[in-house]
Amino acid sequence: MISKRIGIVDSIKDKSEKLEDIRVNINGEIQKAYNYPKMTGSVNVGDEVVLNTTAVELSLGTGGYHFVITNLNNIESSFTEGGHIMKLRYTPLQVKVDSVEEQESTYHDKISSFKSLNDMPVVVGTLHSMLTPFVASYKRNNKDKKIVYIMTDGAALPIYLSKNVETLKSKGLIDYTITIGNAFGGDYECINIYTALITAKEVLNADCVFVSMGPGIAGTGTKYGFTGIEQGPILDAVKKLGGNPIAIPRISFADKRERHNGISHHSITIFKEIVNVDITIPISNYESDKLNKIRAQIEENDLNRHNIVYIDNKNTKEDLDYFGLKVRTMGRNYEQDKEFFEAASSAAYYLMEVCDGDRRKDY
Template identity: 80%
Template sequence: MISKRIGIVEEIIDKSENIDDIRVNINGNIQKAYNYPKMSGEVNVGDEVILNTTAVELSLGTGGYHFVISNLNNIESSFTPGGHIMKLRYTPFQVKVDSVEEQESKYHDLIEGFKSLDNMPVVVGTLHSMLTPFVASFKRNNPNKKLVYIMTDGAALPIYLSKNVESLKNKKLIDATITIGNAFGGDYECINIYTALITAKEVLNADAVFVSMGPGIAGTGTKYGFTGIEQGPILDAVKKLNGNPIAIPRISFADKRERHKGISHHSITVLDDIVNVKVNIPITKYGDDSLDRIKEQIKSNKLDSKHNIVYINNDRTKEDLEFFNLKVRSMGRNYDQDKEFFQAASTAAYYLMEVCYDRGKDY
């Protein structure tokens, strides 16, 4: 189940209060590792550390790094005061967080008194790489609107692993983050998607919310065996709370796997079989025959009879990214190599502007 090795810290490439990018010597081989100092303590060059080497030894793309389990030269640590909710429960790494909805929280009564999301737009993606193009287009055109990011536990659990989130927060393009389930490290911690959405509305006064997992995704090539299937229940939750559910379809013409060409089988499965409510699906008006394939997929799977398909003009995605000096990459491909993928996420932001914000109302 788990492979562990002892290594010596050779170099610290980058260091912060949340995550350290380090190089470790394992039996004479210098390899990359990450350390979460809040969990496993501070590290210094020369320290002897216990490493989880499982993913690297399996040559995995998702989670494919070594992670420090413990620093043998700095073993002891103490927790910060406040909070009684545990994440990573009943594991050696269970962590205590100050959850928004717990009884001792100053926000408890706000959560308890919640009535409705009042049609607040909630954009739900399946891959973490959808976050940056959406945020770039949204904030360039709506700099004064408050955007909240909810990170699920479908992939990476510590939000600290995301360089995207770090960059977007440093540029003040994300106003607040919430981590749910066993994900942790957000500005606010919540137990599930329902209380996270309520927190975005009642505590943070969000104008829009983006929901997706953190870095990484698990897939098996089977119809239902992928973590992005969580998009369906999340969209259901948005509708249940009287929000405006907006789904980003996973679209690519660069992926060599036929099942991901055009609208990915992941998105078709979610939108055809999993989600139980009618949702809004923005589709980019691509300038070539790519749109013909997408329309055929929509028609053959009867998505247009189940959901609200809205075709949006959007040729500004790359311009929006460059405006904030943001780089994007998904499945190893950059914008020019897989532009339709990033446009799909950006187009959801233009959907908000065209449909939600141009009608003289906040949502």
């Protein structure tokens, strides 16, 4: 189940207290690896490390990186102080976190006394690459409003792996992060999506919330076998708690796979069969032939039962450039797959047009 190798740290390309990008010598071959210092201790050149090499050997989407399991020259590490909730439970790498919900938490009473999200807008995506264009468009026009990002455990579990989050936080574009389920490393830790949404409102006073998995996604080529299907239950949870559920559709005209052309079959499955409540789906006003295809897909799959809102948005690239942000999805940049990024950006413009009416900036 796990492929393990021993390597010697050859060089350290980049390091922080959360993530170390290193090169390791495995039997004379220099290969890439990531180390999470909070979990496995910091490394130095010459250290002998045990590596999980499974994903690279299977040619999976980790960018060719191995992961350090332990540093044989620095066994000890300290993840957090306090807390009694375990993530990665009953595995050799289980970690202890201080979750918002637990009895000793400062915020326990706020979670216990929660009543409603009071129509707080919650935007739910399926791919991590939707985060940056949404945040860029929203924050450019609402610099003083508070965005909370909730990262699920549908893909990467350590939030430290996300360069997007690191960049957006360093630029002040994400105010707080929450990690849920077995995902960990956020500013706040929660057990599930319900308590994370409550935390965003009651503890962090969010103006809007963005929810998606971290980097990566698992798919099998089957109708229901993909981790992005979590979008449906998350939207249901938002509605159940009295929030305003808004879904970003996965849209592309660059993907060579027909099932992902226009509105992806993944999004259609979620909106048609999985989500149980009425939701808002913002759609960019693309050029006519592309928009006609999307309208046909909406009609064919009876998606008009939801609130489909068409948004005029030509500002996505300008918003990204304003903050000096670069985006990629499935190896494609903005110019190669602009409709994908516009879909996420248009959700931000929907919030400004509809949800934030009296406070929005004129644009």
